[in-house]
Amino acid sequence: MAATETPSNSNAPLSNLQEWEDFLKVRYPEETAASSKPFQATDPNKAKEQFRNYETGARPSVREFYRLNHRHQTYDFVQAKKKEFLSLSRRRMGIWEAMEFLNTLVDDSDPDTDLSQLEHLLQTAEQIRRDGHPRWFILTGLIHDLGKILCLYGEPQWAVVGDTFPVGCAYSDKIVFHQFFADNPDSREPKYQTRTGIYSEGCGLENVHLSWGHDEYLYHVVKGHLPPEALYMIRYHSFYPAHREGEYQHLMNGRDKEMFEWVRAFNPYDLYTKSHERPNVEQLRPFYNELISEYFPAELRW
Ligand SMILES: [Fe+2]
Numbered sequence: 001m002a003a004t005e006t007p008s009n010s011n012a013p014l015s016n017l018q019e020w021e022d023f024l025k026v027r028y029p030e031e032t033a034a035s036s037k038p039f040q041a042t043d044p045n046k047a048k049e050q051f052r053n054y055e056t057g058a059r060p061s062v063r064e065f066y067r068l069n070h071r072h073q074t075y076d077f078v079q080a081k082k083k084e085f086l087s088l089s090r091r092r093m094g095i096w097e098a099m100e101f102l103n104t105l106v107d108d109s110d111p112d113t114d115l116s117q118l119e120h121l122l123q124t125a126e127q128i129r130r131d132g133h134p135r136w137f138i139l140t141g142l143i144h145d146l147g148k149i150l151c152l153y154g155e156p157q158w159a160v161v162g163d164t165f166p167v168g169c170a171y172s173d174k175i176v177f178h179q180f181f182a183d184n185p186d187s188r189e190p191k192y193q194t195r196t197g198i199y200s201e202g203c204g205l206e207n208v209h210l211s212w213g214h215d216e217y218l219y220h221v222v223k224g225h226l227p228p229e230a231l232y233m234i235r236y237h238s239f240y241p242a243h244r245e246g247e248y249q250h251l252m253n254g255r256d257k258e259m260f261e262w263v264r265a266f267n268p269y270d271l272y273t274k275s276h277e278r279p280n281v282e283q284l285r286p287f288y289n290e291l292i293s294e295y296f297p298a299e300l301r302w
């Protein structure tokens with residue numbers, strides 16, 4: 001899609017899901033990722049200025065994507081989607097089968113890489129493996145985006161991907177395109193607009209509803225099978241306002257704060273491992289089949 005074109009499909013302003021992730025890479029350039037305290041801005045004024053700059057520089061499709069996301073992700077919408085999807089009664093399939101299913105997602109090819117969804121997943125996992133991390137960490141890299149199969153159920157892009165944020169309390173002004181929340185009906189509900197909203201100080205993220213998308217969906221599919229660190233990575237990998245901006249600490253408990261170290265450790269693999277190097281799927285498959293069967297039954301409920 002040309003940069004000046006108006007998106008034709010109001011449900012799918014992005015030409016592919018990768019467009020959202022490419023935008024994140026502009027916002028969080030790789031050199032800032034290695035910092036031990038990535039969410040501490042050095043100069044608040046400069047950070048704010050950069051923040052506005054990448055909003056202005058965003059493609060119209062990305063802007064429209066965030067407009068829809070911020071307009072429609074209400075507290076009630078999240079409850080409705082949880083009710084609709086978390087009974088996990090749509091399909092039964094194993095992890096590899098789910099990877100192949102995700103691979104049938106047809107969108108315009110990623111202009112940066114032209115790799116398939118399955119190849120992206122393998123790339124992420126392989127980089128984690130090269131860095132000598134534990135097997136559960138490699139497996140987490142492999143599966144972390146499988147929740148994107150929500151698109152194959154006909155869900156709009158803005159309800160599958162996008163930086164997640166809590167619903168039912170005030171929106172952090174560090175959330176990109178914050179101004180679009182003005183059109184969200186929740187912004188006119190006083191009970192949802194205090195700092196803690198319907199939650200309480202330190203209540204723990206387990207009790208907080210985030211905007212709906214692929215993270216939360218996959219978490220519920222795999223939650224009985226992986227260590228807590230992996231589950232945090234999966235459930236919160238798109239929660240950029242928390243893991244990159246340091247926001248919403250007041251809703252976290254001590255365990256969340258500890259576990260977010262793992263979410264932060266995972267983020268560079270999520271964001272920066274996409275390259276042109278095509279993984280050899282057939283060669284890698286035996287290793288990953290064995291790894292999958294170490295943690296998962298042959299079939300899961302989706
Ligand atoms: Fe993701």
